[in-house]
Amino acid sequence: MPTEPNGPDPIELSPHELREIAGHAAGQASGVLALFEESVPGDPRPREAVEAALAFAAGGPRTAALRRAAWAAFRAAREAAPPAAAEAARAASHAAGAAFLHPVASAHQVRHVLGATAHAARARELTAATTRPTPEAPTPRADATDVPGSPTTADEVAGVDGGEGWAWVCRGVPSAVVAVLRRLPAAPAGGGRVGEIMRGLDAALRR
Numbered sequence: 001m002p003t004e005p006n007g008p009d010p011i012e013l014s015p016h017e018l019r020e021i022a023g024h025a026a027g028q029a030s031g032v033l034a035l036f037e038e039s040v041p042g043d044p045r046p047r048e049a050v051e052a053a054l055a056f057a058a059g060g061p062r063t064a065a066l067r068r069a070a071w072a073a074f075r076a077a078r079e080a081a082p083p084a085a086a087e088a089a090r091a092a093s094h095a096a097g098a099a100f101l102h103p104v105a106s107a108h109q110v111r112h113v114l115g116a117t118a119h120a121a122r123a124r125e126l127t128a129a130t131t132r133p134t135p136e137a138p139t140p141r142a143d144a145t146d147v148p149g150s151p152t153t154a155d156e157v158a159g160v161d162g163g164e165g166w167a168w169v170c171r172g173v174p175s176a177v178v179a180v181l182r183r184l185p186a187a188p189a190g191g192g193r194v195g196e197i198m199r200g201l202d203a204a205l206r207r
Contacts, residue, residue: 007104008104008105008106009104009105010103010104010105011103011104011105011180011183011184012103012183013101013103013180013183016176017176017177017179017180018099018101019056019057019058019059020057020174020176020177021098021099021101021112021113021176021177021180022053022054022056022057022095022098022099023053023054023057023058023174024117024172024173024174024177025053025094025095025098025113025115025116025117026050026053026054026057026095026098026116027172028091028095028116028117028120028172029046029049029050029053029088029091029092029094029095029116029119029120030050030054030095031120032084032087032088032091032120032123032124033046033047033050033088033092034088035082035084035085035087035088035123035127036076036080036085036086036088036089036092038085039080039081039082039084039085040076040079040080040085043076045069045072045073045075045076045089045092046073046076046077046088046089046091046092046093047092048069048072048073049069049070049072049073049092049093049095049096050092050095050096052065052066052069052070052096053066053069053095053096053098053099056099062099062100066096066099067096067097067100069096070093070094070095070096070097070100071093073089073090073092073093073096074089074090074093076089076092076093077089077090077093083126084123084126084127084130085123087119087120087122087123087126087194088119088120088123090115090119090194091115091116091117091119091120091123092116094111094112094115094116094119095116097112097115098112098113098115098116100112101113101180105183105184105185106184106185107184107185107186107187107188108188109184110181110184110185110186110187110188110198110202111187111188111198113177113180113181113184114181114187114198114201114202115198117198117201118194118195118197118198118201119194121197121201122193122194122197125193125197170201170204170205173205178205181202181205181206182205182206186199186202186203186206187199187201187202
């Protein structure tokens with residue numbers, strides 16, 4: 001039965017899966033942290049958000065402090081002038097916010113699963129467009145989906161066609177994260193370029 005009249009139906013979501021989602025989100029955000037820290041040295045908020053997400057993924061409690069860390073990184077993003085730095089901070093914010101995924105079949109919940117990855121991909125895309133070196137992609141986990149390929153151009157780093165350009169992201173996604181994503185409706189419309197990236201990732205991972 002739905003959680004409320006005309007509301008979304010509940011989905012299965014185990015504590016292990018939620019921690020896997022948070023851990024993967026944190027890994028994606030950590031891969032672009034340098035873009036923020038090089039532009040805004042001395043501001044620890046995005047790193048603290050990523051560290052809080054990692055602590056939850058490792059078995060820590062889901063606390064108000066974790067939510068505050070997510071909001072602090074969000075504010076850091078709003079204050080950062082360079083676009084790539086702002087996207088990196090948003091990735092950190094989404095990493096900490098991933099722990100608050102609601103177990104309901106709502107398209108908006110896809111943002112909790114893929115928000116950090118999409119913002120990190122946008123940060124990389126902006127970096128590639130300005131010819132700055134792209135930060136090293138996170139090392140794929142042993143239990144991650146294995147899809148060969150790696151980014152070599154800005155289009156491949158964050159394309160929206162669901163083709164080989166997504167391979168470098170897809171191969172770093174744990175199977176538990178993909179399983180939860182497939183229980184949710186497709187990613188929602190809107191959200192500008194980051195929304196396009198998220199929908200591309202969503203479509204690729206559901207294959």
